[in-house]
Amino acid sequence: MSERQSKATQVKNERILNDLAKYPGNDRCADCNSKNPRWASYSLGIFLCIRCAGIHRKLGTHLSKVKSITMDQWSSAQIEMMRESGGNIVVNSRINPNPDKHPLPLATDDEQ
Numbered sequence: 175m176s177e178r179q180s181k182a183t184q185v186k187n188e189r190i191l192n193d194l195a196k197y198p199g200n201d202r203c204a205d206c207n208s209k210n211p212r213w214a215s216y217s218l219g220i221f222l223c224i225r226c227a228g229i230h231r232k233l234g235t236h237l238s239k240v241k242s243i244t245m246d247q248w249s250s251a252q253i254e255m256m257r258e259s260g261g262n263i264v265v266n267s268r269i270n271p272n273p274d275k276h277p278l279p280l281a282t283d284d285e286q
């Protein structure tokens with residue numbers, strides 16, 4: 175297993191994550207565009223609001239691995255995945271270049 179994370183590393187990772195969250199495009203939820211997302215999917219490298227994070231959780235960890243920016247502990251590897259993704263705009267244009275043709279299944283999920 176991986177070694178335990180030192181407090182210093184944890185603090186550093188939180189700082190990097192908060193900086194990434196301010197990056198243009200990352201200040202809004204990747205899925206629904208709401209302001210100030212406080213969650214993120216580190217497998218996809220996108221920032222999400224709490225509602226969309228819940229939807230991603232239901233998709234399963236094989237599709238999206240979700241963590242809270244403020245409440246969860248982040249490993250350096252996960253931070254690196256967030257950094258390498260290029261952020262919400264880059265990831266969205268790669269995964270879903272035609273959102274008009276392929277809208278995200280947002281509202282439908284609430285009724286279940």
Ligand SMILES: [Zn+2]
Pocket residue numbers: 203204205206207208222223224225226227
């Ligand atoms: Zn959202």
